[in-house]
Amino acid sequence: xxxxxxxxxxxxxxxxxxxxxxxxxxxxxxxxxxxxxxxxxxxxxxxxxxxxxxxxxxxxxxxxxxxxxxxxxxxxxxxxxxxxxxxxxxxxxxxxxxxxxxxxxxxxxxxxx
Amino acid sequence: xxxxxxxxxxxxxxxxxxxxxxxxxxxxxxxxxxxxxxxxxxxxxxxxxxxxxxxxxxxxxxxxxxxxxxxxxxxxxxxxxxxxxxxxxxxxxxxxxxxxxxxxxxxxxxxxxx
Numbered sequence: 001x002x003x004x005x006x007x008x009x010x011x012x013x014x015x016x017x018x019x020x021x022x023x024x025x026x027x028x029x030x031x032x033x034x035x036x037x038x039x040x041x042x043x044x045x046x047x048x049x050x051x052x053x054x055x056x057x058x059x060x061x062x063x064x065x066x067x068x069x070x071x072x073x074x075x076x077x078x079x080x081x082x083x084x085x086x087x088x089x090x091x092x093x094x095x096x097x098x099x100x101x102x103x104x105x106x107x108x109x110x111x112x113x
Numbered sequence: 114x115x116x117x118x119x120x121x122x123x124x125x126x127x128x129x130x131x132x133x134x135x136x137x138x139x140x141x142x143x144x145x146x147x148x149x150x151x152x153x154x155x156x157x158x159x160x161x162x163x164x165x166x167x168x169x170x171x172x173x174x175x176x177x178x179x180x181x182x183x184x185x186x187x188x189x190x191x192x193x194x195x196x197x198x199x200x201x202x203x204x205x206x207x208x209x210x211x212x213x214x215x216x217x218x219x220x221x222x223x224x225x226x227x
Contacts, residue, residue, distance in 0.1 A: 004156075033214045042200065042217030043157065050213055058214050090156050092215075099206045101147065101159025102215065 002026050006091050006105035013081040013112045021076040021108050023091030029103070030096045032074040036060065036087040037107075043090060049074055081112045117201045122222040131188040133221050135201030138182040144205050146177060148186045150197040151220070157200065160186065196225045 007022045025032065033048035035058075045058030049068040063085060065077040074093075078085060088109050092102040118136040125131040137146065147162040161168055161175045163184070168175045174187040188195055200220040 031213050035215075035217075040219075042219050043215070045214040045216070048212075048214040056212070059216075088154075092156070099145070099162065101149070101162065102157075104156030104158070106156050107154070 004091055004093055004103050004105035006089075006108050008108060009106070010109050011111070013078070013110065015081060015083060015112060017081050019078055019081065021078075021089055021091075021110070023074045023076065023105060024072050025074075025093040025103070026072065027093065027095070027103065028071060029093035030071065032068065032091065032093045033058070033102075034064070034066065034074070034076045035090045035092065036085075037090065038087050046076065046089075078110075081110075083112045086110060086112045117203055117218055119199075119201050119218065119221045121219070122224065124224050124226055125188075125191050127193060127225050127227050128190055131191040131195065131223060131225070133186040133188075133199050133201075133223060134183065135186070136183045137201070137203045140181050140203050141205075144203045146175065146181075146184045147202045147204060147215075148173070148175065149200045149202065149215075150195075151200070152194075152197040157217075160199075191223075191225045193225050193227060196223060198222050 004025045030051045034046040035043035037043045044060050047066040049055045052071050055066050088107045090107045091105045094100045094102045145162050148160040149157040151157045160172050163175045177184045198220040
């Protein structure tokens, strides 16, 4: 199993550009979520999904869109990138069993100039 | 989810037991204590979780006080590879839809000294 795969690992965007951060898991996990981590800070929840076709907002959703058309994929879209979105983005997944821990991807380091 | 308090940083000698404390005085009866760690630049890694009994797995032990207002994560024989930020998270383990995701604090930066 590859676990949680995030692509790209690094990305530089210009202000106003749009892009999609990819997240895929091969563990048949129903729950998936996106986080951002700014320097010296803990992770903050952006959006989450409790199954295909079901998404909801987390703590810091503004400027980001998500969709969940399949169990495996949970892409995060930046509609119009801003310097404040410079951060490291992590995707995570877990199975339906409520006690299970999350499996995290290795992250995407995004810089908006 | 209940708020947690952890020391900002701790040192431990290699080969010794590392004991990381966490206070969660407002924990409710159905909330579990979870521990994750984040090695520099990597994604967080799940370590262990518990409700009220002490738990042990291949990575660590978790000791929860009888009143459940605090807990301690124990790494029995710390190595240099255990240097990381350790997060204590208290949450209800949702399983039937509804809200999901984790709330992270700033954690404890554990530095293992050679």
